Amino acid sequence: MSIGHKSISDNGLRNPAGAYSIQCRDLMKSFGTGEMLTVAINQVSLEIKHGEIALMMGPSGSGKSTLLAMLSGLLHPDSGKVVALGQEIWKLPETELERFRLRHCSFIFQGYNLFASLTARQQLELVAEWGDGATKKEARKKTDEILCLLDLAKKGHLQPGELSGGEKQRVAIGRALIKCPDFCFADEPTSALDWAHGEQVIDLLRTAAHKRGCTVLIVAHDARIIPYVDKVFYLEDGKLQDSNPEGLTRVFGHQTGTGSKPEIPGHDAQTGTI
Amino acid sequence: MSYALTILWYDRQRYLPGVLAVSFSALLIALQCGLLLGLFSITSLPIDHTNADIWIGAPGVLSVDLGRPIREATLARLENQPEIERTEIYLQGFSYWSKSDGGTELCMVIGSRLDENALGKVNELTKDLYEKLEEPGAIVIDESDMERLSIKAIGDVAEVAGNRVRVVGMTKTLKSLAGPYVFCSVTTARPLLRVFPDQITYVLGKCKDPADAKTVVARLRENNNFSAFTSAEFSFRSRWHWLTKTKAGIALGYAAALGLLVGAVVTSQTLYSATMASLKEFAVLRAMGIPKWRMQLLVMTQSFWVGISGIVLAFPAVHGLAELADRLGVRVELPFWLLGGAATVTISMALFAGLLALRSLKSMEPAALLR
Ligand SMILES: Nc1ncnc2c1ncn2[C@@H]1O[C@H](COP(=O)(O)OP(=O)(O)O)[C@@H](O)[C@H]1O
Ligand SMILES: [Mg+2]
Numbered sequence: 001m002s003i004g005h006k007s008i009s010d011n012g013l014r015n016p017a018g019a020y021s022i023q024c025r026d027l028m029k030s031f032g033t034g035e036m037l038t039v040a041i042n043q044v045s046l047e048i049k050h051g052e053i054a055l056m057m058g059p060s061g062s063g064k065s066t067l068l069a070m071l072s073g074l075l076h077p078d079s080g081k082v083v084a085l086g087q088e089i090w091k092l093p094e095t096e097l098e099r100f101r102l103r104h105c106s107f108i109f110q111g112y113n114l115f116a117s118l119t120a121r122q123q124l125e126l127v128a129e130w131g132d133g134a135t136k137k138e139a140r141k142k143t144d145e146i147l148c149l150l151d152l153a154k155k156g157h158l159q160p161g162e163l164s165g166g167e168k169q170r171v172a173i174g175r176a177l178i179k180c181p182d183f184c185f186a187d188e189p190t191s192a193l194d195w196a197h198g199e200q201v202i203d204l205l206r207t208a209a210h211k212r213g214c215t216v217l218i219v220a221h222d223a224r225i226i227p228y229v230d231k232v233f234y235l236e237d238g239k240l241q242d243s244n245p246e247g248l249t250r251v252f253g254h255q256t257g258t259g260s261k262p263e264i265p266g267h268d269a270q271t272g273t274i
Numbered sequence: 275m276s277y278a279l280t281i282l283w284y285d286r287q288r289y290l291p292g293v294l295a296v297s298f299s300a301l302l303i304a305l306q307c308g309l310l311l312g313l314f315s316i317t318s319l320p321i322d323h324t325n326a327d328i329w330i331g332a333p334g335v336l337s338v339d340l341g342r343p344i345r346e347a348t349l350a351r352l353e354n355q356p357e358i359e360r361t362e363i364y365l366q367g368f369s370y371w372s373k374s375d376g377g378t379e380l381c382m383v384i385g386s387r388l389d390e391n392a393l394g395k396v397n398e399l400t401k402d403l404y405e406k407l408e409e410p411g412a413i414v415i416d417e418s419d420m421e422r423l424s425i426k427a428i429g430d431v432a433e434v435a436g437n438r439v440r441v442v443g444m445t446k447t448l449k450s451l452a453g454p455y456v457f458c459s460v461t462t463a464r465p466l467l468r469v470f471p472d473q474i475t476y477v478l479g480k481c482k483d484p485a486d487a488k489t490v491v492a493r494l495r496e497n498n499n500f501s502a503f504t505s506a507e508f509s510f511r512s513r514w515h516w517l518t519k520t521k522a523g524i525a526l527g528y529a530a531a532l533g534l535l536v537g538a539v540v541t542s543q544t545l546y547s548a549t550m551a552s553l554k555e556f557a558v559l560r561a562m563g564i565p566k567w568r569m570q571l572l573v574m575t576q577s578f579w580v581g582i583s584g585i586v587l588a589f590p591a592v593h594g595l596a597e598l599a600d601r602l603g604v605r606v607e608l609p610f611w612l613l614g615g616a617a618t619v620t621i622s623m624a625l626f627a628g629l630l631a632l633r634s635l636k637s638m639e640p641a642a643l644l645r
Contacts, residue, residue, distance in 0.1 A: 065644040074561055074641040102563025109643055113558045117284030118277065126277055128570045130559065159284075181561070187644050 296584025385463020
C-alpha cells in the first residue's frame with residue numbers, strides 16, 4: 001500500500017511521515033432537538049496508523065456506533081473533520097464519498113447480514129463482481145484464496161442457515177476482505193459469539209491489519225480482546241476517556257495483566273496512546 | 275445461475291403470489307382474446323373450411339362477407355399465373371330470407387362450384403349433399419338455423435330475395451353469427467344475390483405448391499382493380515374487421531386492463547416485500563460503496579423471471595381451459611401470435627411491477643446498520 005502523504009497536509013492536521021491512515025478532529029454529533037437533544041459524540045479527536053488494529057470500548061449508548069459511522073463515511077457529523085488517506089471525506093460530494101467507500105472501506109456487523117439464499121462462496125463473489133467489476137473467473141479465484149485464508153474452503157457451498165455463528169462471521173469477514181480494503185470497520189463483531197469463536201474473528205482481523213496493511217477499527221465490549229489490539233479507545237457519554245488498562249479493568253472487572261494474557265507471537269500491545 | 279435466479283429459487287414461496295398474478299393476467303388476456311377470435315372465426319368460416327390458397331375480391335374488401343361484385347373475367351388474371359393449378363368462381367353475400375309465416379331474416383348466401391375437388395365448397399358438404407345442390411333452387415342450411423329460418427324438415431320451401439328455394443339437406447356444425455349460411459350452386463346463387471350473369475364475388479385459386487401462394491398474391495397486388503390475399507391473410511382480415519367494428523375489442527380491452535392492473539399490483543407487492551426482507555444485506559453492500567443500480571438491476575431481473583415463470587405456468591392452463599371450452603361447444607382460438615402477444619404484454623407488466631418495487635430500495639440506510 002503506498003499513498004502519497006504529505007507531512008503537513010492541507011487539511012490542517014499534523015500527520016508526520018503520513019503515518020496515520022485515519023484521523024478525526026473535534027467530531028460532534030447530536031440527535032433530536034430541544035428537550036430531546038442527545039449529544040451522542042462530543043468533541044472526539046483520534047488517529048489510527050496504517051496497518052494498525054484499534055479497539056473502541058465503552059458502555060452501551062456511549063456513542064461507539066455513531067463514531068464508527070462518522071469515521072467510515074456513513075453518517076455526516078454536525079461538525080469536525082475526518083481525514084482518511086489524506087482526504088477530508090466529509091468535504092467530498094456524495095458520489096465521490098461512495099466511490100471512496102467502494103475503493104477503501106469494508107464493514108462487519110454483529111448481525112452478519114448475509115443473504116440467506118446465497119452460499120458462502122456467492123456472498124464473496126457477489127462483492128467481487130459488483131464492487132470491483134471482476135469477471136466470474138477472477139471472482140472465483142479471489143474467493144478461493146480468501147476462503148482458504150479463513151479456513152472455510154470446505155464450507156464454500158453452504159448457505160448461512162447451514163453455518164454456525166462463528167462461520168457466518170468468518171464469511172462476513174471474507175466479504176469484507178475480498179476487496180482488499182484499506183479500512184475495515186467492525187461494529188461488535190464478536191458480541192454474538194462465544195469467546196473461542198470471538199477470538200478467532202479478532203485474530204483474523206489482526207492478521208488483516210498486520211499482514212495486509214488494513215487499518216482495522218473494532219467496537220466491542222469484551223476486555224479479553226485488548227491484548228490482541230495495538231490501541232484502545234474508551235468512550236463514555238460521547239467523550240473519549242484516557243483509555244488505560246487500569247481504567248478498563250475497573251469498568252469491566254477483568255484482569256488484563258500479563259498473567260492472563262494469551263501468547264501472541266511478535267505482539268507488543270500498545271494501548272492508551274491518546 | 276445469476277444471483278437474481280438463485281434468490282428467486284431459494285425464496286420461491288415468497289415470490290409465488292407474484293408468479294401466480296402474472297399467470298392470472300396472461301391467462302385472462304389469452305382466453306379473452308381466444309374466445310373473441312373463436313367467436314369471429316364464424317365470419318371467416320367460408321375461408322377456413324374450404325380449400326383455396328388464394329382469394330381475389332373487389333378492391334379494399336374488408337371481410338369475406340362484405341365482398342362486392344367483380345367481373346367474372348378477373349378469373350383469367352389468376353389463371354395466367356404459372357404457379358396456379360386450379361381456379362374457380364365464387365359468390366357470397368347477404369340476402370333476405372322470407373319465412374313461410376311472413377317474417378324476414380337476414381341470411382348469408384354462398385354459391386360455389388360443387389364437384390369433388392371444388393375450392394369454394396365447404397368441407398361439410400358431403401357428396402350426397404353437393405350432388406343434390408346441382409338442381410336449380412336447391413339449398414343446404416345448418417340444423418342450428420332451422421328455427422330461425424322457420425324450416426321444419428328437409429324438403430321445405432322458402433323465398434330468398436323473391437326466388438323460390440328448397441332445402442335439400444342440412445349440415446350439422448356450421449353455426450352462424452349475423453345471418454344463417456345458405457349453401458347453393460353458383461347458378462342458384464346469382465338471382466338470390468341479384469348479380470348480373472357475368473358478375474361474381476371472388477375468384478379462388480389453388481397453387482401446385484401452396485407455399486407459392488404468397489408470391490402469387492404479391493404479384494397480383496400490383497393490379498389495383500381487385501385485391502388479393504392468401505387464405506390465411508383473408509381469414510385474419512375478416513375476423514379483425516368484425517372484432518374492431520363491433521367494439522368487442524373495447525370490452526376485451528377493459529377486461530385485459532383490469533387483469534393487468536391486478537397482476538401488476540400483486541407482483542409489485544411481492545417484489546417489494548421480498549426486497550424489504552433483504553434490505554439489511556443490500557445496505558451492507560451500499561455501505562461498502564457498491565452502486566445502487568446493481569441492486570435495482572437485481573430487482574428488475576427478478577421481476578423479469580417472475581414474469582417468465584408466470585407465463586410458463588399459464589401456458590398449460592390456457593390450453594386446458596380452451597380444451598374445456600371446446601367440449602362445452604365454445605370455440606377458443608389460440609394462434610401463436612396471440613400467445614406471443616399475451617406473453618409480451620404480461621412480461622412488460624411484470625417489468626413495470628419491478629419498477630414500482632424499486633421504491634423499497636429507497637428506505638435502504640447503511641448508517642442504520644450501526645446502532
Ligand atoms: N439515529 C438516531 N436517532 C436518535 N438518537 C440516536 C440515533 N443513533 C444513536 N442515537 C443515540 O445516540 C447515542 C449513542 O448511540 P450509539 O452510537 O448507538 O451507542 P453505542 O453504539 O455505543 O451503544 C444513544 O443515546 C442513542 O440513543
Ligand atoms: Mg452500537
